[in-house]
Amino acid sequence: MGxxxxxxxxxxxxxxxxxxxxxxxxxxAILVIVLLxxxxxxxxFVLDLASQAALAAVGALALNVLTxxxxxxxxxxxxxxxxGAFTTAALVERGVVSPPVTLAxxxxxxxxxxxxxxxxxxxxxxxxxxxxxLAMHHVVLYVAGEMQARAGGNTGFTIPPPRLAGxxxxxxxxxxxxxxxxxxxxxxxxxxxxxxxxxxxxxAIRDRDLAAASVGIDVARYKLAAFVWSSVxxxxxxxxxxxxxxxxxxxxxxxxxxxxxxxxIIIGGMGTALGAVLGAAFVTLLPYGIDAxxxxxxxxxxxxxxxxxxxxxFGLLMALFLIFEPLGLVGIWRRVRNWFFLWPFRHRPxxxxx
Amino acid sequence: xxxxLATTLVVASLYALLxxxxxxxxxxxxxxxxxxxxxxxxxxxxxxxAAAAFPGAPAVSLPLAAAxxxxxxxxxxxxxxxxxAGHPVFAAVLVTVTLGILLRAAIVFVFTDRTRHPLQxxxxxxxxxxxxxxxxxxxxxxxxxxxxxxxFVALFLFLRLSPLGIQMRAAGERSLLASQRGINFHGVxxxxxxxxxxxxxxxGIVYSSNVRLEPSxxxxxxxAFAVALVGGLDSLAGVIPAAILVxxxxxxxxxxxxxxxxxxxxxxxxxxxxxxxxWGLFGTxxxxxxx
Numbered sequence: 001m002g003x004x005x006x007x008x009x010x011x012x013x014x015x016x017x018x019x020x021x022x023x024x025x026x027x028x029a030i031l032v033i034v035l036l037x038x039x040x041x042x043x044x045f046v047l048d049l050a051s052q053a054a055l056a057a058v059g060a061l062a063l064n065v066l067t068x069x070x071x072x073x074x075x076x077x078x079x080x081x082x083x084g085a086f087t088t089a090a091l092v093e094r095g096v097v098s099p100p101v102t103l104a105x106x107x108x109x110x111x112x113x114x115x116x117x118x119x120x121x122x123x124x125x126x127x128x129x130x131x132x133x134l135a136m137h138h139v140v141l142y143v144a145g146e147m148q149a150r151a152g153g154n155t156g157f158t159i160p161p162p163r164l165a166g167x168x169x170x171x172x173x174x175x176x177x178x179x180x181x182x183x184x185x186x187x188x189x190x191x192x193x194x195x196x197x198x199x200x201x202x203x204a205i206r207d208r209d210l211a212a213a214s215v216g217i218d219v220a221r222y223k224l225a226a227f228v229w230s231s232v233x234x235x236x237x238x239x240x241x242x243x244x245x246x247x248x249x250x251x252x253x254x255x256x257x258x259x260x261x262x263x264x265i266i267i268g269g270m271g272t273a274l275g276a277v278l279g280a281a282f283v284t285l286l287p288y289g290i291d292a293x294x295x296x297x298x299x300x301x302x303x304x305x306x307x308x309x310x311x312x313x314f315g316l317l318m319a320l321f322l323i324f325e326p327l328g329l330v331g332i333w334r335r336v337r338n339w340f341f342l343w344p345f346r347h348r349p350x351x352x353x354x
Numbered sequence: 355x356x357x358x359l360a361t362t363l364v365v366a367s368l369y370a371l372l373x374x375x376x377x378x379x380x381x382x383x384x385x386x387x388x389x390x391x392x393x394x395x396x397x398x399x400x401x402x403x404a405a406a407a408f409p410g411a412p413a414v415s416l417p418l419a420a421a422x423x424x425x426x427x428x429x430x431x432x433x434x435x436x437x438x439a440g441h442p443v444f445a446a447v448l449v450t451v452t453l454g455i456l457l458r459a460a461i462v463f464v465f466t467d468r469t470r471h472p473l474q475x476x477x478x479x480x481x482x483x484x485x486x487x488x489x490x491x492x493x494x495x496x497x498x499x500x501x502x503x504x505x506f507v508a509l510f511l512f513l514r515l516s517p518l519g520i521q522m523r524a525a526g527e528r529s530l531l532a533s534q535r536g537i538n539f540h541g542v543x544x545x546x547x548x549x550x551x552x553x554x555x556x557x558g559i560v561y562s563s564n565v566r567l568e569p570s571x572x573x574x575x576x577x578a579f580a581v582a583l584v585g586g587l588d589s590l591a592g593v594i595p596a597a598i599l600v601x602x603x604x605x606x607x608x609x610x611x612x613x614x615x616x617x618x619x620x621x622x623x624x625x626x627x628x629x630x631x632x633w634g635l636f637g638t639x640x641x642x643x644x645x
Contacts, residue, residue, distance in 0.1 A: 073444055124632055126444060127386055130626045131583060134576075135621040142618035149614065255576065259451055268449065308463035315455030322449050323437045 018191060035180055039173045047176045049288060054179040055240060056280035060264040061183075061190045061273060062233035067262070068271035069199060070226035071206025072121050076133035078257035079140035080231045082250070083113050084238020086144045089157035089248045099162040102239060110235025111228050113140070118227030122220050125209075137258060145250045156249030159242045175244050182240060183277070190273045193229070194331055203271075261317045269330030278329045286314060315345060356487030364495045365593075366601035367502035371557035372578035373593040374509065375550035375586065380587045381526040382546035385435070385446045389454035390554050391575015392461075397423045397555025398472065398562030398571065399461055405475035412476045413619035416559065423555020427548040435547065436540065454572060461569050470567040480564060501556055509549070509590065522546065526588075579619035585628045586637020596635060599623070600611055 009015045019025050026047035039047055063077050087109045109185055113136075114132040115173050120132045148156065169178055193199045201222045213219045242248045268279020287310045294306055325331055372390055379387045387393075400422045404415035434453055438446040473480060482490050513519040525539040527531040533539050554575070560572070574600075581600050586594025600620050608616035633639045 135624040138621040145614050308459040312459030315452045318454040322445050
């Protein structure tokens with residue numbers, strides 16, 4: 001006998017599972033196969049793009065927990081990234097290259113920094129908090145800049161690829177797998193965090209911190225937890241960035257990077273893990289898409305017109321999403337899905353069971 | 355000593371002009387305009403374009419550039435900020451970030467990112483002026499101080515005495531009540547944006563004549579918001595002491611520290627202020643609860 005009128009969850013396990021319908025399982029399986037076999041048929045350039053998008057997704061997912069779920073605005077995420085990358089560089093300078101030590105140190109530095117930025121959030125809300133994080137971003141960049149200047153006035157730090165027990169993580173394909181795996185792990189963590197007690201507490205604080213406190217949520221603790229979670233993951237992403245590029249410099253972590261990360265979660269759709277991933281891919285690929293478009297439309301375009309075109313298109317898209325589609329790509333996706341969902345006769349009509 | 359004082363006053367005047375822009379927009383609509391630095395750059399480029407169109411006629415190109423800046427403010431409000439009414443404040447702040455990106459892209463598109471000197475086409479020079487006490491400032495340093503002083507006097511008179519200025523204060527305090535009393539608060543908001551863009555544009559006009567003009571000048575704007583916050587985001591009078599304070603710390607840190615430290619010093623002031631007195635030196639405490 002069929003379940004009329006849609007899909008029902010009939011057991012606790014079904015309610016807990018992340019991929020519930022056959023359609024979703026198939027789609028996920030196809031996605032995994034495509035991601036695993038991509039290096040077989042894609043060029044190095046495409047793999048590099050995918051790696052960049054995956055790394056951006058890690059940062060965007062972390063920011064999404066802080067801004068999208070807990071509602072704490074951060075304009076300083078580039079600072080956390082820089083903290084991770086420069087912790088890695090500082091350890092390399094002192095001859096420490098062991099990946100577990102580096103990762104642990106980065107996580108600690110990120111966590112402490114997150115706590116430091118998070119403490120003002122107990123007093124400040126909204127705009128004022130955003131300004132505090134922005135100021136913190138500049139302070140972190142200042143410390144990093146001092147470090148870079150002390151190291152002998154060179155333009156940055158060279159980072160050797162991580163090696164563990166004779167295995168060296170090096171090359172486009174290896175990094176592609178590593179970064180996609182990292183993004184998948186963070187995605188899984190984020191999705192599960194969102195459905196846990198902590199995630200629900202974050203959302204309650206986002207919607208109204210006073211109401212959250214009155215139902216017994218320790219607002220201060222959860223606010224700080226959101227900051228620490230976000231900063232630790234972002235700092236780890238900074239380490240991955242340093243390892244993958246093999247080079248760290250202050251110039252790579254400007255205010256615009258922080259804006260890019262915010263653009264990712266806005267364009268993707270605030271407060272959803274899917275949105276963070278979509279937004280990360282979109283914002284990463286956009287400049288290359290415009291490059292390709294300019295190359296086909298007017299092959300002889302001067303180089304200095306390409307930069308403002310990219311920059312302007314990015315700003316324009318962000319403004320359009322903010323004004324017309326605050327729910328982002330996820331909002332569009334949901335509308336499309338619901339349209340098909342409400343398509344007549346998609347589900348078998350309810351039948352009287354006898 | 356006199357040199358330090360003079361330099362501080364010049365930097366403070368620049369920050370005060372930009373800070374006035376932040377406060378005007380914030381008081382009207384509770385939005386922090388993070389594109390203030392790009393409005394400065396735009397003012398400079400308006401002057402460059404006007405000077406190229408009317409070479410050797412500063413009496414035409416200077417007012418033209420200032421007027422174009424004010425007009426930009428109105429356009430920004432109508433096109434970008436008005437649709438954001440009713441959206442969360444932070445979304446509106448992000449729209450101003452995108453405004454900055456768009457302005458910068460437009461500037462690089464039209465003028466390229468080469469360094470310019472608008473003064474060359476204006477048939478004006480910028481001779482150094484010795485001050486008593488052995489200090490030397492340039493002529494446009496003095497113009498910057500004069501511009502900031504004049505603008506603040508004019509703003510005070512306008513907000514205190516003119517009916518429009520009083521309407522503007524009313525709309526900033528309670529826009530709902532103000533609109534019930536028949537104040538056209540969309541007009542008032544547009545005026546606030548026009549004044550903010552005008553102040554930023556003036557800063558850009560004088561700064562680009564004095565030093566140089568390039569798209570990356572917008573960092574000045576980011577540093578000046580520290581001034582607005584230290585003075586209190588809703589206090590126009592607070593901008594002046596805050597500008598002097600932040601400028602003094604910056605000038606001293608470049609003297610006794612290094613350029614990197616002076617770049618970050620406004621943000622350190624901002625952080626310290628946020629920790630001890632988030633509403634600023636002269637701001638109202640209730641403001642914190644409203645955002």
